Amino acid sequence: EVLLVESGGGLIQPGGSLRLSCAASGITVSTNYMTWVRQAPGKGLEWVSVIYSDGSTYYADSVKGRFTISRDNSKNNVYLQMSSLGAEDTAVYYCARDLWTPRSGQGGFDYWGQGVLVTVSS
């Protein structure tokens, strides 16, 4: 069974930093594309960042230069380091396995965590 469990969310002041973690079991993060998606309260889904199996990383324009995705292969975890946070970053953040890969032949995000809430407010 595949399980993705996010942690690290909470209330943070504007301009602050936070690191989210995604602990994976049942899949190996180093051999998969792993992605972060967020959803602001009452809004739709927004893709945030992806880390490829080869270590390449990509970001949405809205977070480029402020967020950093990484992974720890020994812990089978994926991380999202967020800095210079603003109210617009308030959202539930999900990690997911990303099948938009040349090899998958299918596309989509098939496994998701339960999400973690990040609230940016003074």
Added chain:
Amino acid sequence: DIQMTQSPSTLSASVGDRVTITCRASQSISSWLAWYQQKPGKAPKLLIYKTSTLETGVPSRFSGSGSGTEFTLTISCLQPDDFATYYCQQYRTFGQGTKVEIK
């Protein structure tokens, strides 16, 4: 960047209805389209990938079709469990969502 536009934004329907949600891409995306279902407080669930292939375990009342720039998600006989918000996705871009609510 390719933009994805869903219609309608909200759809009111009754149990047993056939419902169709449309997703339009700003340029041709071949068949690389996925659909998700999301219920309040829950993570999205992948329903369909590559336009028309049902993810394992998804009921056959769900179907997807289309190509190029216009795609549809159809629920043939709406069930109580189907009231939710649906999103299309091309690559890593989502549509804005369609809420299917009880009429």
